[in-house]
Amino acid sequence: MQMDDYKNFINQLSIDCVIFGYKEKKLKVLVTKLKLHGDLYALPSGFIKRDEGIDQAAHRILKERTNIKNICLDQFRVFGDVPRDNSVVIDRIFELNKEDSNLKEVEKDFFLWLKQRFISIGYYALVNADEVIPSITFLDESADWYDIGNLPKMVLDHNHIVAKALEALRVNFDDRLMGFNLLPEKFTMKELQKLYEIVYDKPFRSNNFQKKMLDLNVLERLEKKFTGAANKAPYLYRFKS
Amino acid sequence: MQMDDYKNFINQLSIDCVIFGYKEKKLKVLVTKLKLHGDLYALPSGFIKRDEGIDQAAHRILKERTNIKNICLDQFRVFGDVPRDNSVVIDRIFELNKEDSNLKEVEKDFFLWLKQRFISIGYYALVNADEVIPSITFLDESADWYDIGNLPKMVLDHNHIVAKALEALRVNFDDRLMGFNLLPEKFTMKELQKLYEIVYDKPFRSNNFQKKMLDLNVLERLEKKFTGAANKAPYLYRFKS
Numbered sequence: 001m002q003m004d005d006y007k008n009f010i011n012q013l014s015i016d017c018v019i020f021g022y023k024e025k026k027l028k029v030l031v032t033k034l035k036l037h038g039d040l041y042a043l044p045s046g047f048i049k050r051d052e053g054i055d056q057a058a059h060r061i062l063k064e065r066t067n068i069k070n071i072c073l074d075q076f077r078v079f080g081d082v083p084r085d086n087s088v089v090i091d092r093i094f095e096l097n098k099e100d101s102n103l104k105e106v107e108k109d110f111f112l113w114l115k116q117r118f119i120s121i122g123y124y125a126l127v128n129a130d131e132v133i134p135s136i137t138f139l140d141e142s143a144d145w146y147d148i149g150n151l152p153k154m155v156l157d158h159n160h161i162v163a164k165a166l167e168a169l170r171v172n173f174d175d176r177l178m179g180f181n182l183l184p185e186k187f188t189m190k191e192l193q194k195l196y197e198i199v200y201d202k203p204f205r206s207n208n209f210q211k212k213m214l215d216l217n218v219l220e221r222l223e224k225k226f227t228g229a230a231n232k233a234p235y236l237y238r239f240k241s
Numbered sequence: 242m243q244m245d246d247y248k249n250f251i252n253q254l255s256i257d258c259v260i261f262g263y264k265e266k267k268l269k270v271l272v273t274k275l276k277l278h279g280d281l282y283a284l285p286s287g288f289i290k291r292d293e294g295i296d297q298a299a300h301r302i303l304k305e306r307t308n309i310k311n312i313c314l315d316q317f318r319v320f321g322d323v324p325r326d327n328s329v330v331i332d333r334i335f336e337l338n339k340e341d342s343n344l345k346e347v348e349k350d351f352f353l354w355l356k357q358r359f360i361s362i363g364y365y366a367l368v369n370a371d372e373v374i375p376s377i378t379f380l381d382e383s384a385d386w387y388d389i390g391n392l393p394k395m396v397l398d399h400n401h402i403v404a405k406a407l408e409a410l411r412v413n414f415d416d417r418l419m420g421f422n423l424l425p426e427k428f429t430m431k432e433l434q435k436l437y438e439i440v441y442d443k444p445f446r447s448n449n450f451q452k453k454m455l456d457l458n459v460l461e462r463l464e465k466k467f468t469g470a471a472n473k474a475p476y477l478y479r480f481k482s
Binding site for chain 1: 251252253254289291292293294295296297316318319321322323358360362
């Protein structure tokens, strides 16, 4: 994103991305630290070009921020209460930018544009965090993964947006499981269960879990995993294509 | 809505309301016929004031269109593909308005404003159709209830919006049941089942249905309904407060 891109964007409408990452057997969220004096955090966000569909915009933003594409990215809710006033935050970013450079008129106009009320469309994705190379924009200082249970306080309603995204992730997880592409091609029921336990943050009982997963009718059972102890070896599964 | 209100609205962002009506034991949708030469139909729509939250705007629009308020009204999806081009429709409405009156500059500007690309937030409600007094705006000729299975072809993606709203209505029906306020204060299990059968457009088996409803833990069982034949009389229920 360049500062003068804003003239090509739809006014007062943004996209906030909740990018969940599966990493070290934990559920994390990609959070950016804003480039200003002091510590302020936000979700990766972006805007919609005048000639661009909203899903297309969300995929572009995800690609810009994570360098991954072809990922399930679902719209889940619009956030448009008043006030959603970010003018104080924008002023603080503007102050720092002013110190760094001699801002041109267009850049001042960009900050004025940013200070308007924005209504934001929330999208969420769940990715393998190790495949992500986080990128930042000129508004950010850094971007890092934070445990879902230990997020920093973010600007505006961004913590609330994450909570709503987590609800949506859980409600749709059975349907979206395959698309998220988080497991190796062949996996055990135990590995799948571990993924569910991390997403839902609760234990499942193995028997119930296995029955539920088989009932979904998306798994194909393969040979047993070679472990040396044949009769205790778990079956391997893969997703039906 | 007045023509010069548009200056107070957020640009390029609209709200489309799918107002489901429960009427004559059928599920219906409120559809407006646009005021132009020929037959063109659309969902009741409106815009968001600059100082108004989106839910607040949706409630205002519902009130303006149905004269009811305090109704469960849920946001369910944003529609923002390109093209969503309504300029041909707007031109046709404009033509008729031109014949009716000498349009002032502000009114011409309004039609230009309307011809922009709009991203639309979908909201749905389910109301007792008999409690609704449909109102129209100056863009409409009439507003009527149509059976969900027999909707007219509407402008843009409005038929698709109804399909998505119906999915959302069904997914959330257990949770929203009470809020929709469609049954008399005391009702029989049979009456409740009928409502479900209409919303889901399929029969339920009485035993399974009763078990499911009791498991939801929202019903309080009352005395038997007086029918004259005491031992065959069904129990009455009401929602727990």
